[in-house]
Amino acid sequence: MMMKNLCRATFLLFLTVLPGAAIATDIQRVTSPAGIEIWLVEDHTVPIISLSFGFAGGTAVDPKGKEGVATLASGLFDEGAGDIDSAAFQQRIAELGLDYGFNASADSFTGSLRTLTQNKDAAVDLLALALTKPRFDPEPVERMRKQFLIAIDGEQRDPGSAAYRVLERKLLGDHPYARSNYGTKESMSALTPDDLRQFVKDRLTRDHLYVAAAGDINPVDLGKLVDRAFAGLPAKGVAADLPEAIVSPVGSLSVVERAIPQATVLFAQPGVKRSDKDFFAVYLMNYVLGGGGFSSRLMTELREKRGLTYGINTDLVTLDHAGFLTGSFETPNAKVKETIDLLRAEWQRMAETGPDEAELDSARTYLLGYYPRNLTTTAKAAETLLGIQMDHLGIDYMERRQKEISAVTIDDVKRVAKALLKADALTVVVAGKPEGLVGAEIVPGQ
DSSP states (O other): OHHHHHHHHHHHHHHHHGGGSOOOOOEEEEEOTTSOEEEEEEOOSSSEEEEEEEEEOOGGGSOTTOTTHHHHHHTTTTSOBTTBOHHHHHHHHHHHTOEEEEEEOSSEEEEEEEEEGGGHHHHHHHHHHHHHSBOOOHHHHHHHHHHHHHHHHHHHHSHHHHHHHHHHHHHHTTSGGGSOTTOOHHHHHHOOHHHHHHHHHHHSSGGGEEEEEEESOOHHHHHHHHHHHHTTSOSOOOOOOOOOOOOOOSOEEEEEEOOOSEEEEEEEEEOOOTTOTTHHHHHHHHIIIIISGGGSHHIIIIIITTOOOSOEEEEEEEETTEEEEEEEEEEEGGGHHHHHHHHHHHHHHHHHHOOOHHHHHHHHHHHHHHGGGGGSSHHHHHHHHHHHHHTTOOTTHHHHHHHHHHHOOHHHHHHHHHHHOOGGGOEEEEEEOOSSOTTOEEOOOO
């Protein structure tokens, strides 16, 4: 026990020291002996290696009737593998001082491993065992299932989550993107260890794999390490194909009735995908409109000038097969109509006039300056590289990003604002007991 605590203390010490260090941005493309491509930011400042990896295809490609299988699997890769049961596996993670975990999102199934350099071989051997020989024993499966069933209940009870489920259905119809990552109570309850094993067989394969690394390792050693972790996976799996989502261009107003004094309001309209040539112009426009925190127009008009809400934000959602612009705020039920009307007015004003030069310069300065923060730790660097890979942005993206943002003109932003923003195309969902919303559809929040 003392040794376990010492390992964890040592590892945490390095984590607290590392954020102050600057990690080099030279990205190396490495090919392992088995042919696996890895992107590497090499940094020997401290003896830590971070590995991020992902498989194309997430919860949106869960088979019909098996919705939630990717999410359930994400909670079980530290619950025993091979001849190591759950308790022993957890003990091994603690002894090695690993930061280790998995996540299932709509478009991908990702994982991460952070280890002291001296423990790298034992760490990746444990990872390889988990990926190739997961146990899926009854006790941990049932324990994780119960946790996710509680999360499903929480989504239904929480006003914001219930409203978001309705917003997705209104916006995306019956596309798989509109369903919860957890699936339903029925699908989550019915999943079996055999379903989990089929998930591993179909989805955790080398043709779906992306790998990134950062830290104290050279390309030759990294190639060998990555093969040790992933070369034992099947070469090919089931294609993770999804149809393009049609984001509704027809606005609507819905209410999920909840007996709460403060209503939650969500809104969205069609946006752009990450691959769109005008992405950065839209990105800058969104920052000025509602993505820039206290400097945004919506925050100024709705909070600072009128005190209608504590905060309002907007964001670009860019999925592999859909893009939309969304946002949210909370306000007293008596103020919902007034606040929505002002939201629509600001939406229309941005469409008609765009930002001014000062607003655009402020947005550009922030967006150029914050990105290097993604390289302040090996974990952030590896995660950033993985995201760039999985979005197919190119290994030169970090340098190109700065140039492309700098090249956006005010005319570009005004053009995209006029073309994209449609106040009457906003899909609005309110969770609460709002007053004065004549004609709003009352919908169940399930």
